Every structure is written in structure tokens, then in C-alpha cells.
Amino acid sequence: MKLVMERREISSPLLRFSAPIASIAVALFVAGFLLLASGVSPLAAYKEILIESLGSLYGLSETLVKTTPLIFAGLGVSLAFRMQIWNIGAEGQIYMGAMGATWVALFSGIQNHWVMMVAMFFAAFFCGGLWAGVAGILRARWQVNEVIVTLLMNYIAILWVDYLIYGPWKDPKGFNFPLTAQFGDAARFAEYFNTRFHSGFFLAVFCALILYLFIERTVWGYEIKVIGSNPKAARYAGMNTGMAIFFVLFLSGAIAGIAGFSEVAGLQHRLQHGISPGYGYTAIIIAWLAKRSAIGVVIVSFLMGVLLVGGDSLQLLWQLPVAFVYAFQGLILFFLLASDFFIIYRVKLVKGVING
Amino acid sequence: MVEILLDATVRAGTPILFATLGAIINERAGIINLGIEGLMLIGALAGFAGTYLTGSLLLGVLFAFAASFLAGSIHALITVQLRGNQIVSGLALTMFGVGITALFGKGMVGLTIVGFKRVAIPGLSQLPLIGRPFFNQDLLIYFSFLLVFVIWFFFYRTRWGLGVRSVGENPAAADTCGFSVSTYRFFAVTIGSGLVGIGGAYLSLASTPMWIENMTAGRGWIAVALVIFAGWSSPRAMLGAYLFGGITAMQLRFQAMGTTISAHVLQMLPYFFTILVLVISTQRIQKGASQQPEGLGLPYDREDRK
Numbered sequence: 001m002k003l004v005m006e007r008r009e010i011s012s013p014l015l016r017f018s019a020p021i022a023s024i025a026v027a028l029f030v031a032g033f034l035l036l037a038s039g040v041s042p043l044a045a046y047k048e049i050l051i052e053s054l055g056s057l058y059g060l061s062e063t064l065v066k067t068t069p070l071i072f073a074g075l076g077v078s079l080a081f082r083m084q085i086w087n088i089g090a091e092g093q094i095y096m097g098a099m100g101a102t103w104v105a106l107f108s109g110i111q112n113h114w115v116m117m118v119a120m121f122f123a124a125f126f127c128g129g130l131w132a133g134v135a136g137i138l139r140a141r142w143q144v145n146e147v148i149v150t151l152l153m154n155y156i157a158i159l160w161v162d163y164l165i166y167g168p169w170k171d172p173k174g175f176n177f178p179l180t181a182q183f184g185d186a187a188r189f190a191e192y193f194n195t196r197f198h199s200g201f202f203l204a205v206f207c208a209l210i211l212y213l214f215i216e217r218t219v220w221g222y223e224i225k226v227i228g229s230n231p232k233a234a235r236y237a238g239m240n241t242g243m244a245i246f247f248v249l250f251l252s253g254a255i256a257g258i259a260g261f262s263e264v265a266g267l268q269h270r271l272q273h274g275i276s277p278g279y280g281y282t283a284i285i286i287a288w289l290a291k292r293s294a295i296g297v298v299i300v301s302f303l304m305g306v307l308l309v310g311g312d313s314l315q316l317l318w319q320l321p322v323a324f325v326y327a328f329q330g331l332i333l334f335f336l337l338a339s340d341f342f343i344i345y346r347v348k349l350v351k352g353v354i355n356g
Numbered sequence: 357m358v359e360i361l362l363d364a365t366v367r368a369g370t371p372i373l374f375a376t377l378g379a380i381i382n383e384r385a386g387i388i389n390l391g392i393e394g395l396m397l398i399g400a401l402a403g404f405a406g407t408y409l410t411g412s413l414l415l416g417v418l419f420a421f422a423a424s425f426l427a428g429s430i431h432a433l434i435t436v437q438l439r440g441n442q443i444v445s446g447l448a449l450t451m452f453g454v455g456i457t458a459l460f461g462k463g464m465v466g467l468t469i470v471g472f473k474r475v476a477i478p479g480l481s482q483l484p485l486i487g488r489p490f491f492n493q494d495l496l497i498y499f500s501f502l503l504v505f506v507i508w509f510f511f512y513r514t515r516w517g518l519g520v521r522s523v524g525e526n527p528a529a530a531d532t533c534g535f536s537v538s539t540y541r542f543f544a545v546t547i548g549s550g551l552v553g554i555g556g557a558y559l560s561l562a563s564t565p566m567w568i569e570n571m572t573a574g575r576g577w578i579a580v581a582l583v584i585f586a587g588w589s590s591p592r593a594m595l596g597a598y599l600f601g602g603i604t605a606m607q608l609r610f611q612a613m614g615t616t617i618s619a620h621v622l623q624m625l626p627y628f629f630t631i632l633v634l635v636i637s638t639q640r641i642q643k644g645a646s647q648q649p650e651g652l653g654l655p656y657d658r659e660d661r662k
Contacts, residue, residue: 148580148634149634151577152627162620167618334445
């Protein structure tokens with residue numbers, strides 16, 4: 001008897017649909033052992049996650065609050081994925097976007113709410129976009145690996161924001177805490193139902209729709225898909241791949257930057273350390289799980305929002321570190337990758353001896 | 357003054373050196389490993405826990421190697437046996453490493469151990485200028501010197517080394533010659549990962565003998581970039597790692613001297629220089645001056661052989 005692997009002629013749609021769900025289930029199972037090892041009952045923990053994140057109006061609002069930045073960042077990362085470009089720098093782009101929006105909110109002197117919103121939006125858009133655009137230029141012009149550049153720029157962005165809030169932008173009335181002053185009312189989103197749920201969510205869903213139309217219904221979107229799947233053919237067809245690489249990374253970073261705008265305008269109302277507790281990294285998983293679909297990003301972001309809210313409550317209840325969520329996300333990705341194998345290949349037991 | 361700076365350079369560069377060497381072994385076999393940051397953290401925690409529990413630094417280092425070897429085998433299984441996407445699997449490994457060390461390291465925060473001590477090599481340590489920085493160091497640093505040579509020797513003077521290089525350059529040809537692509541790749545990834553773990557352990561056993569959550573602070577990513585700077589060669593990895601050790605040492609020196617430049621801005625320097633170096637060394641690859649393994653990043657399936 002031996003195991004043989006053979007490629008499937010066609011991968012079944014059922015398998016492709018159920019693989020991500022199965023991966024999450026297996027990851028939950030394995031993470032259960034990690035929970036057990038740290039002295040927490042997995043069933044109690046999972047029940048707690050569901051109740052905290054979905055069991056009440058307040059819980060649901062908190063989940064949507066976390067879903068909001070994840071949608072923006074996930075959209076940004078998945079747009080780059082479309083062209084086989086890896087934007088691992090959404091985290092830094094969120095920080096730069098938040099910085100741009102904060103600059104407008106604190107120092108522009110705009111009084112009108114809508115003018116302020118538009119100005120903050122574009123400041124975040126361009127700061128995030130240019131930050132990613134650096135990697136885009138390096139990649140397009142000199143073939144520099146964008147994975148490493150975008151990632152290293154995360155550290156620089158976070159340190160830069162630290163520099164601002166510990167230095168020039170520190171609130172003079174802030175008792176020396178590393179925070180900027182609070183924004184005025186003109187620079188804040190509307191909040192609903194007496195919760196922290198804010199308009200950023202609607203902006204995020206709107207962005208997802210726009211991006212969906214952009215990819216599926218415009219020539220530019222078509223070019224991105226072609227360059228992603230076959231760069232050589234794209235070049236023969238006369239597409240400017242270098243320009244497209246810069247453009248896609250710029251747009252990818254710009255969308256992630258809007259998450260920064262949404263966080264400062266909707267939630268924090270000031271710039272401070274930890275404005276994003278790793279949303280940019282979670283976005284990579286979201287983009288991969290959503291298989292590059294903009295609508296998929298919204299759905300998966302919500303699932304990750306559930307996980308993050310649940311993770312927070314596990315920290316409160318059992319003092320589990322928040323970073324535990326990362327271990328869980330890593331497991332999901334591992335199993336997702338493994339499941340891809342079984343979508344493409346069929347493993348069979350056949351009679352015979354192993355030869356090679 | 358120069359001696360002190362050189363000494364700090366070597367000490368700051370060593371964890372990055374181990375990590376870069378480990379990453380080189382991975383990539384020589386054709387597998388990109390972006391899990392270096394996570395593997396370093398796993399090594400740092402396992403090393404610290406091992407030493408704390410057994411009281412032996414040597415066992416701590418072995419624990420670090422073993423734990424990272426095991427974690428690396430997840431990446432190996434997914435990328436080699438299951439032919440999964442190497443970039444995503446590596447990122448998953450980093451996330452997993454960050455998470456699991458935060459979880460299991462919680463009980464280790466605040467504990468202390470006695471770290472590696474300096475051992476002067478008689479004679480050599482008396483040399484002017486380079487004597488103290490290079491030959492009055494701890495055992496792990498001497499081990500890293502040895503490793504640079506051993507890895508070079510392995511790749512260019514042994515049959516197994518040839519095997520690793522050939523499965524990275526042209527797996528189909530290596531397969532035809534009778535090298536088992538999956539075996540070579542699997543062990544290149546796992547053993548390389550183990551060495552990365554020792555780099556992490558250097559942080560928790562020698563640099564600052566304690567466990568701090570996320571104590572690698574991006575060094576793993578610097579190592580990933582240095583592999584390209586090093587042109588996949590172990591002696592050049594040493595040069596690269598010390599270059600970054602030097603920048604870190606100078607930055608700390610500036611801070612200690614009480615400069616008016618913000619500490620946050622100074623801390624950006626290593627990352628900034630890494631990007632700069634990456635741009636320059638990528639040009640060398642474009643000009644053909646550096647040998648990037650041909651099969652890097654590509655999964656191998658015998659059925660695809662032409």
C-alpha cells in the first residue's frame with residue numbers, strides 16, 4: 001500500500017467553498033489545546049467570545065467598531081493581492097493615515113464639519129498612499145522586494161507617530177501623556193445608539209462597493225487583474241506594468257490610510273500610541289481568506305472583529321494576552337494553506353510499493 | 357572609544373547574524389521564510405524558559421534550537437510537502453510566533469537568570485583594537501564565528517551542501533540526479549529555523565537575560581532583508597549583521613550621550629538603512645553580481661517537470 005497524490009481535473013466548488021470554513025474550525029480545535037495549556041477551558045472561552053461579541057447590542061456595536069478598520073485595511077491589502085503585489089505594510093499605512101487626518105483636525109483651522117471631513121479624508125488617503133507608494137516606486141523602478149520594504153516601513157511609521165505624540169504634537173494640557181489634544185466636534189464622526197459605533201462603518205462598506213465596481217467594471221480593474229495573472233501578456237498588450245505597480249500600491253496604502261482617518265475621527269478623537277493594535281496584520285489574513293473579493297473582505301472582517309472583541313474579553317476574564325489572537329490567526333492561515341493542497345490534489349491509497 | 361563601539365556592534369549584530377544564517381539556509385534550498393521574526397521570538401522564549409527551568413545555559417540554547425526547529429517544520433510541511441504559498445505561510449508563522457510566545461511567556465515576565473558571561477581567549481584578546489571586541493565575548497558569539505565558516509564549508513565543500521544548493525537552483529535537475537527535493541528542502545527549512553531560534557535566544561540569554569514580550573522588535577525582518585544584501589553567502593551575512601549592529605550601537609551611543617535628536621527618530625535608523633541597503637543590493641542582483649537561487653519561492657511538483 002502507498003499514498004499517491006494526483007492533481008484533480010477540476011476542483012469542486014463545494015470543496016472550495018467549505019475549505020475556509022473547515023480551516024477555521026480546525027484552527028479553533030487546535031487553539032483549544034493552547035487555551036487548555038494556559039489553564040482556560042476552550043468551550044468556556046469560545047462561548048465567552050460569542051456572547052461578548054454578538055450576544056448584546058453593545059457587543060455587536062463593539063464588533064462593528066473593530067470591523068471598520070479591518071475592512072479598510074483588508075480592502076487595501078486585497079487590492080494589491082489582485083496584482084500579486086504583497087502589501088504587508090497596512091499597519092504603517094494606518095498610522096500614516098491617522099497622522100494625516102490628525103494634522104488636518106488639529107492645525108487646519110477648518111470649522112465646517114463636512115469640509116473638515118473631506119480634508120481629513122484626503123489627508124489620510126494621500127499619507128497612506130504615499131507611504132505605500134515609496135515601496136511601489138522601489139518595486140516598479142528597481143525590482144526591490146515590496147514585502148520587506150512595506151513591512152520595515154511599519155516600524156518607521158509607528159516610531160514616527162511616537163515621535164510626534166511624545167514631541168511636537170503632544171497636548172500641552174495633557175499632563176505630559178503621549179497624546180495629542182482632543183479633536184473639536186467638526187472633526188468627529190457621528191456616533192449611534194449611545195455606543196462607540198460610528199459612521200466609519202458605512203464609509204468602509206461604501207469603499208468596498210466602490211472597489212468592487214472599480215475592479216470588476218473598469219478598464220483599470222481589468223488591467224490590474226491581467227497584470228496580476230500574467231505580467232508578460234500584459235506587457236505585450238501594451239500595459240504599463242511599472243506605472244500599474246506604483247498605482248496599485250499607492251491605492252492600496254491609501255485605502256489602508258482611510259482606516260487611520262476612521263479611527264481618529266470615529267473612535268479615538270486624538271492621535272495616540274497603539275492607534276492600531278495590529279489591524280494591518282490581521283488585514284493580510286482577511287485578504288487571503290476573502291480570496292481577493294471586496295465583498296468577501298467585508299464578511300471576513302466581521303468574523304475577525306468577533307475574534308478581536310472576544311480576545312479582549314478573554315484578556316479581562318482570564319488575563320490572556322491580547323496577542324493570543326495572533327496565534328489563532330496564524331493557525332487559521334496554516335490550515336487554510338493546507339486545505340488548498342487538498343483542493344488541488346487528491347490523495348489516494350493504492351496497492352503497490354513506494355517507488356521514489 | 358572605537359573598541360567600545362566595536363564591542364557593542366558585535367553584540368548587537370550577533371542575534372541578527374544567527375537569524376540571517378538560518379534564513380540563508382532556507383533560501384538556498386529555494387524556500388522563502390518570512391517567519392524569521394516569529395521563529396526568533398520562539399527561540400528567545402524557549403531559550404529563556406529552558407535556562408530558567410534547568411539552570412543550564414547550554415540546555416537553554418538547545419531548547420531554543422529544538423523549539424524553532426519544530427515551529428519551522430510547520431512551515432516546511434506546508435511549503436514543501438503541501439506546496440502552499442511560501443509568503444503566506446511565513447507570515448502565518450510570524451503571527452503564530454508572536455501570539456504563542458505572548459501566551460506562554462506571560463508567566464516568564466519579570467523572572468531573571470544569569471546570562472552568558474564573557475570568556476577571553478588568551479592571546480587573541482590582547483590584540484590591539486579587534487582583540488577585545490572579537491575575542492573577549494561570550495560563547496554564543498564564538499559559536500557564530502564558527503557557524504559562518506561551517507555553513508560556507510557545508511555549501512561549497514560537501515555533497516549535502518551541493519544537494520541543498522541544487523534543489524534551490526533547479527529542483528527538477530536535482531531530482532533527476534537523485535537528490536530528494538522534499539527531504540533536502542524539509543531539513544534546510546527546519547535546521548535553518550533552529551539557527552534562527554538561537555539568534556532569538558541570544559537576546560534572552562546574553563543581550564538582556566530576561567524575557568520581554570515581542571523582544572525581537574523587527575530584527576527578524578532585518579535579517580530577511582540582509583539575506584539579499586549577503587547575496588546568500590554566509591561570510592557576507594556576517595558583514596551585513598555587523599553593519600546593522602554598528603548602526604544600533606551608534607544609535608544607542610547617541611542616546612547615551614544625551615543628544616537632542618529624539619530617541620524615536622534614532623530608533624528608525626536601522627530600519628531605514630535596511631531599506632537603503634536592500635535597494636542597493638537588489639541592483640547587484642539585477643546586474644548578475646549576486647546569486648539568487650533560481651528556484652526561490654517556487655513549489656516543486658514532479659508532475660510539472662518538463
